Amino acid sequence: MAFLAAYAFRVLAPDLPDALLDLCLAVTLAAWALFAVDYAVRWRLSGQRLGFARTHMLDTVVLALPLLRPLRVVKVYEAVQRRHGRPRLALHARVIAYSGLSTLLLGFTGALAVYQQERDAPGTTMHTFGDAVWWTCATLTTVGYGDVTPVTPMGRLIAVGVMMIGMALLGAVTGTFASWLLQVFSQEDDERPPGS
Template sequence: MKEQPAQIRWEHHTQRPLLALAVIFAAAYAVPIVLPAADPALKRACTTVEWVVWGAFAIDYFVRLVLSENKKRFVRHHWLDLCAVVLPLLRPLQLLRVVATLMLVGRRARMASQIRLTTYVAGAVTGLLMFGSLAVLAVERESPDGNIKTAGDALWWSFTTMTTVGYGDHSPTTGLGRVLAVGLMLSGIALLGVVTANIAAWFIARFEQDDVEERRQTAAIEALTEEVKSLRAQVTALSSAVPGAQAGPTSVGVPRAAAPPRDGAV
């Protein structure tokens, strides 16, 4: 049995711990936003947890880079992971650490063969709704002209934005809030396309399966018909080869019974 590369073994062993860290990150990110009056020490602890989790994902990326057999190919095919690691280091883009964590979790989830597409889409929708709501609430709540002041407003806005409905009753007024809105809209369109394509592929597969079964039955019937025709031809040939096969019973060499003697005959 061929041994798996070191990179694949690392990804297999770190998949679950990183997903657990992502859940911890979600809780640490949500607490200061949902509870703005929380103790400052709790907020600092949550911020520390966020950076620790991001650091774990950054270490994971660099370890996979070191273990990869072709490092140039790894960087070229995992450039989104690199952006997710580098962008949160820039102070004006610190909010992107939530987006970076989502990207990294999503990339690692796609590597797991046991996670089906439906589960991935459902998890992506849930994560985007939650993080989108929290992020826009954190940005818009302190804005003087903002109209997204509560968690309910933020969640409603995320739903209408991801589905591209856009009622307009709640909308971001800051530049960063509008950037988040664009990201949610594009993500919603992409996920809707994935779901639609998945459903269409399922129907096409079912139709193709029915067509294959129908073609198989038709081929079997045609083969049986040809076999019957062949058997009829053989029977006809055999009948023609036997002389007098269509004559009566006396025509095949069976002697006739002797006629009874006439009266007075000796």
């Protein structure tokens, strides 16, 4: 959360005094360094060598793309729920809840990242952070109105990532919902008396 907050301040408040911007940069870099140390220690303790990267794909991707780090909140929440012995949600509800949480976190970080690249670019259509949020929502939901689009190469690369994430999350939620409906209808059919 410190990484995300520091990054957000650097992007959304570029007029802050240089000392505060430098502090935000230091927090961002320190958090990233902690990600790397955490990954290295867990890799070393696992004894899996290269197998660790395959079995911990999210952690590996997050190390390279730290803006995806908020996705780890989902795993932390699950571990805390298990540790406290609280009843976990049903599988379908968990997938939908975690996909929703992931969409919010990734939407916010995607909007920050694309706004950082686009706000001062010549010919940009993202003049405010609100424009970036609008673009992210339209892209994540696969609507893509086209009224706001990235014009820089890095902004377009971020857009590709947001598109892929949007399709994956939409597919996960839709598939889970369809599976849940099939399960409910199947249970209703099993509970009917014969011949009805």
